[in-house]
Amino acid sequence: MNAPATTELPVVVIGAGPAGLAAAAHLIHQGIEPLVLEAGPTAGAAVREWSHVRLFSTWGEVVDPAAEKLLAPTGWTRPVPATYPSGGDWAEQYLQPLADVLGDRVRTGATVTGVSRAGRDRIVDADREAQPFVVHVTHADGREERVFARAVIDASGTWATPSPAGGSGLAALGEKAAADRITYRVPDLKDPAVRARYAGKRTAVIGSGASAFTALAYLADLAKSDDGAETKGVWILRRGISGSTFGGGEADQLPARGALGLAAKAAVDEGYADAVTGFRTEAIARADDGSLVLVGEDGRRLDAVDEVIVLTGFRPDLSFLEELRLGLDERLQAPVELAPLIDPNQHSCGTVYPHGHRELSHPEQGIYLVGMKSYGRAPTFLAMTGYEQVRSVAAAIAGDLESADRVELALPETGVCGGAGLFDALESDQSGGGCCAPAPQLVQLRTPAAVGAADEEAPAGGCCGS
Structure with a gap:
């Protein structure tokens, strides 16, 4: 033809x-x-x-x-x-x-x-x-x-290709076998069947962006309800807690985006979720009772959870474009001229x-x-x-x-500055671990004033995925 x-x-x-x-x-x-x-x-x-x-x-x-x-x-x-x-x-x-x-x-x-x-x-x-x-x-x-x-x-878009739980970018060992207990979406807890799945359960949320904030806030609301007693979130972060972890808060020029981070912070502060920091998932093992145990790259094992919500971002499906000559950044798989503007390793306020x-x-x-x-x-x-x-x-x-x-748009800032690479380095130095990632630790935040002080000093990476 x-x-x-x-x-x-x-x-x-x-x-x-x-x-x-x-x-x-x-x-x-x-x-x-x-x-x-x-x-x-x-x-x-x-x-x-x-x-x-x-x-x-x-x-x-x-x-x-x-x-x-x-x-x-x-x-x-x-x-x-x-x-x-x-x-x-x-x-x-x-x-x-x-x-x-x-x-x-x-x-x-x-x-x-x-x-x-x-x-x-x-x-x-x-x-x-x-x-x-x-x-x-x-x-x-x-x-x-x-x-x-x-x-x-x-x-x-990228909705059909969510990133896996594994800290290496690959699916964690056992992740596919545990698919019946894992979702890669924010659950709709207004749906009775979905609500029953998480009510009274211990759920791990892996990720550090807006979707993770939303899931943590939803689980906290469920825990406060009559049918949600004993509901508990376990927030898995690959980095440590810093002033940027919960986003820009009131400094975010999109107020509702800032409020998401504040809601996640409240879930942790009020004890509805615990934060496990410095943890990169290597494997997901199934216990004898059917619950799941997350294993870190360093071999540490967390207490068992009933469900896992993986919200580690998305990646593009480029398979149907393989006969075209694309100029893509080797890290982000974004157009090479756009990549420096959005790279979370370099990103800071006002650069996008x-x-x-x-x-x-x-x-x-x-x-x-x-x-x-x-x-x-x-x-x-x-x-x-x-x-x-x-x-x-x-x-x-x-x-x-x-x-x-011609430029016909002014974008709102997130209220946070810095890049993911910088944060890893700073947090490693503060942990006393030199070049190495901080050891996994359970953190429960109880003093909002202390976090506020950190907000003024630490560079922030709340704009970036985990």
Whole structure:
């Protein structure tokens, strides 16, 4: 089959989540036809899987301007800008109406399994840039097709590929065998079946970001309820406790994000969770009674737990892009120009500035990773960042470089500064262990004033995943 002229082709957008649907809206604004391919059964399928979790961004920060222009003529009513939606609210009140407006430009149940240049595999140079992209799609009914595109915007996110419990980045020994007692999502404790799973149980939470904060706060609320007596959280951190551990608190320019860290701190302070620091999981062993025992890289074994919640971040699925020439940072798997801005080894307050097509470009012209996918393994992505990315990318595809290069967004700061590499070094020095990680220890915080003092002195890494 001969490919049509590139200029006659649509731009394929992979993923009908917040960034993907916003990309479609911006492409339409530029006079370019989008085709959005969504693997799930509905628009916003990944967001719906955490529908019970409330965002720390307000409605005013999670509605894209170009999308709102498409929605306005339909009679759509914008939610109150200063209020906070849940994932379910976001999907039902914004993402689904936007997908409905886009109509047959959005195809659900369509999984992208490969992207290449028409007639050119990864190694062929000849006439490569003149060829359109070819996107291999597998539909829910098993049917396969190939779609030609003038450009490809990958907004497929990272939700489907959570990172494992193992401190080395590999699954811990026994992790897969213990899958019936492990989840990689914040549990919905309003669901009676899920609530029964955790009520009165001892649950390990592995991770140090916003998701871990949320899980700890949920477990603390359960412990305070009539049916949750004896519920206990065990918070597993790979580093020590410092002033940054609980995020920016009141200094965070997104107040709800700061409140998450304060809620996690309260869970520990009030005794609903214990914090185990300096612990990198090597194995998960099953005891005779079916409970799980976490074993550290140094051989230490923690007291048994009934359940494990692994919230150690996400990583991008790059398998379907292997025939393209991507320029990715070797650590983060993010575009090389973007990586220094978001690297948790270097990150500090004010260093993440709005970015667009130039930071997101690759040696293969016309392919862009946007949204959470663009951050690779880095944490702390905001919807408004994705919206600015796709605005710039759509303008660049349209040839409007003046608009594409213009910055139209100011990002809020987290209220914490520093980098993960720096924290490891400082904590090691303070522990008296030289270059080595501090020994695992159980910590119960009881004196808020002491933590406040640490906040003023210590650099912070609450913005980073565990």
